Amino acid sequence: MAADDAEDADEGEELIASKPDAAAHNGTLPRAGEVEPHAHARLLWRGVLVALCVLALGVAEGFGARPLLAALRPARGAAAPPPAPRAHPRGPWPNQSSFVPQCGHRQVLGTCAGYAECMDAIKDFREADFLRAARTAREGRPPLAPARPWCDRWSCMDHAACALPFKVYQYTRADLANHPLLSCLQTTNLSHAQIARHVTHEPKRACAFWFEVGQRCRNLPHASTLPYWRGNGINHVFIDHWDRGIDAAERAQWLGRAAIAQGHATAERWVHGLDIALGLHPRMPLSPSDLRLAATPPWARRYLLTFKGTHSHISRVRAGMHHDLARRVVLATFPHPMQCMVSTSLRRPYAMSKERRLSPLHADCCQRLKVFYEGYEYRRLMNTTFALVMPGRQPASYRLAEVLGRGSIPVFYGFDDALLPYDELIDWSALSLNVPIDVSFERTLLPLLEAAAADRPRMARMQREGQRVFRRWFGTRSATAGDHAILETLRRRFELEVRRRRLRSN
Numbered sequence: 001m002a003a004d005d006a007e008d009a010d011e012g013e014e015l016i017a018s019k020p021d022a023a024a025h026n027g028t029l030p031r032a033g034e035v036e037p038h039a040h041a042r043l044l045w046r047g048v049l050v051a052l053c054v055l056a057l058g059v060a061e062g063f064g065a066r067p068l069l070a071a072l073r074p075a076r077g078a079a080a081p082p083p084a085p086r087a088h089p090r091g092p093w094p095n096q097s098s099f100v101p102q103c104g105h106r107q108v109l110g111t112c113a114g115y116a117e118c119m120d121a122i123k124d125f126r127e128a129d130f131l132r133a134a135r136t137a138r139e140g141r142p143p144l145a146p147a148r149p150w151c152d153r154w155s156c157m158d159h160a161a162c163a164l165p166f167k168v169y170q171y172t173r174a175d176l177a178n179h180p181l182l183s184c185l186q187t188t189n190l191s192h193a194q195i196a197r198h199v200t201h202e203p204k205r206a207c208a209f210w211f212e213v214g215q216r217c218r219n220l221p222h223a224s225t226l227p228y229w230r231g232n233g234i235n236h237v238f239i240d241h242w243d244r245g246i247d248a249a250e251r252a253q254w255l256g257r258a259a260i261a262q263g264h265a266t267a268e269r270w271v272h273g274l275d276i277a278l279g280l281h282p283r284m285p286l287s288p289s290d291l292r293l294a295a296t297p298p299w300a301r302r303y304l305l306t307f308k309g310t311h312s313h314i315s316r317v318r319a320g321m322h323h324d325l326a327r328r329v330v331l332a333t334f335p336h337p338m339q340c341m342v343s344t345s346l347r348r349p350y351a352m353s354k355e356r357r358l359s360p361l362h363a364d365c366c367q368r369l370k371v372f373y374e375g376y377e378y379r380r381l382m383n384t385t386f387a388l389v390m391p392g393r394q395p396a397s398y399r400l401a402e403v404l405g406r407g408s409i410p411v412f413y414g415f416d417d418a419l420l421p422y423d424e425l426i427d428w429s430a431l432s433l434n435v436p437i438d439v440s441f442e443r444t445l446l447p448l449l450e451a452a453a454a455d456r457p458r459m460a461r462m463q464r465e466g467q468r469v470f471r472r473w474f475g476t477r478s479a480t481a482g483d484h485a486i487l488e489t490l491r492r493r494f495e496l497e498v499r500r501r502r503l504r505s506n
């Protein structure tokens, strides 16, 4: 997959953590050649139906943190806005942009002369069109739920096959001798003290079957011949930590009734109650200065709201226009290196793609934006009351864990059609805000954040809760905390259901 080769494209985006894995602008589409054309269209359509269904059922309720004020809440059933249509022909552009990077120190970046033109030339992004499209998309009536192509947590789990206490069986290499999926199997170490008691080595004793998928697995079509598949993959869970994830079409074709745990958890892929949205775990332990920062109360911090990163999601492009240093709001964003021919990466300080030719204006815009972007150091920006957390190539990001660990309060933005991680274990509304894509930064969001920051008891509670969640579900460098969260989610579901049935039959 060509897009995979942009590995490390985001490195330097977040100096503390780079993404390990694939770029995926087209991440929701099946890979070419793996789905025959009709099936392809049909399955995509099924994916769309599922998305509509999920949204219509009001699952948007479960999309995570309730915002501080109801005014910030996205309309129920609001789908992701369609990309803004281009309303004007391109160029001829002047060779020099009038955008001056220093302007961002005096006024809101989006109002600086030349900035919007650069965004338009590089990203094809005009905010007014974008907002109009976003608002139109959520004004209509929510779609009615069509029949579910898959199943729900009850029909996709065979609780009768589960004896308490709950145990999971992890597929081993020995199970897969000569099986095509052997090359896909990633064997996580589940012997960690916290979780080993939920693991069994006897498939007969297992409630659930754990299969962790390695990067670039192309053999999922062979899942149906796994030894404990039982015809439809019931009680299986596929864990995919890679940012491309497993899309709706792949699952419908190959994965039967299996659950999917992935970081790429967007509405059109999601089966409510069955799937699990994953988070990413920090790659580096907290340093002494991080710990000092973590102990700094929310109201004693340098900034009100910060973000630094590349334009790997439309929410980042829009947020970047509202950088406003005068209000202690630093939202430093930079086009994807593929568009700018200027890598932000420390490891690869050169252009990503030789064959992409940019117009002189692009190059000039890129250069000016780079001056602005590099004026802010990622670590310093962590000293903030609130931190914007936006999707990148997938909804899961390292940034969320970084923010929580350093005692900043996450503000999710761009999650209108994405799930927050481990949402059956974490009450996100107690420690974060979730903001719809078309919020007015200047008139609504920033005044609300300023008012919230003044409510010290509440800020202290949110910060404490964020750090507790960080330690419990995110705080280790290894994936152990994530494994624990997956197991815990499964355990609670099975135990609840088995107990409920037992009570009913007595």
Ligand SMILES: *[C@@H]1O[C@H](CO)[C@@H](O)[C@H](O)[C@H]1NC(C)=O
Binding pocket: 092, 093, 094, 095, 360
């Ligand atoms: C931009 O520069 C190119 C060559 O560098 C030149 O041919 C072109 O006329 C210039 N365009 C404008 C609008 O100045």
Ligand SMILES: *[C@@H]1O[C@H](CO)[C@@H](O)[C@H](O)[C@H]1NC(C)=O
Binding pocket: 189, 190, 191, 192, 193
């Ligand atoms: C798995 O983890 C356990 C406990 O943390 C450790 O004792 C064991 O050596 C690990 N096994 C492997 C293969 O790394």
Ligand SMILES: *[C@@H]1O[C@H](CO)[C@@H](O)[C@H](O)[C@H]1NC(C)=O
Binding pocket: 289, 292, 293, 296, 300, 301, 302, 383
């Ligand atoms: C965070 O910012 C505050 C206010 O500017 C400053 O007093 C404090 O030293 C900073 N903390 C760290 C750990 O940098």
